[in-house]
Amino acid sequence: MVLRLEEPGDAGFHAIDHQGSPEPSGEYVLTNGQVDHYGDRDAVDTRHVVPIVVHFLATTDGWPGVAWQDDNAA
Structure with a gap:
């Protein structure tokens, strides 16, 4: 599971x-x-996993190679 948080x-x-x-x-x-x-x-x-993390560290954006679910909307 790969999570991306905007803030604490x-x-x-x-x-x-x-x-x-x-x-x-x-x-x-x-x-x-x-x-x-x-x-x-x-x-x-x-x-x-590695491409997702490398992309995030370089751009702080979600990697476009996968779909992302907004857990704030759930």
């Missing part, structure tokens, strides 16, 4: 995969031990 406390945006299922196929264990489940739609293929 912002719900932000996250990259989505329109081809992914809304159902989770795995779980994510955070460093504090919390276990999260996200639909496959809410996680992008690992090959996209």
Whole structure:
């Protein structure tokens, strides 16, 4: 899952995969031990992660190679 926040406390945006299922196929264990489940739609293929981060660090914009969901609107 790739999140992009505008400011502290912002719900932000996250990259989505329109081809992914809304159902989770795995779980994510955070460093504090919390276990999260996200639909496959809410996680992008690992090959996209580095280009997304590199683009953001260079421009502070979302990478155009993936779709973004505005979590402030949810």
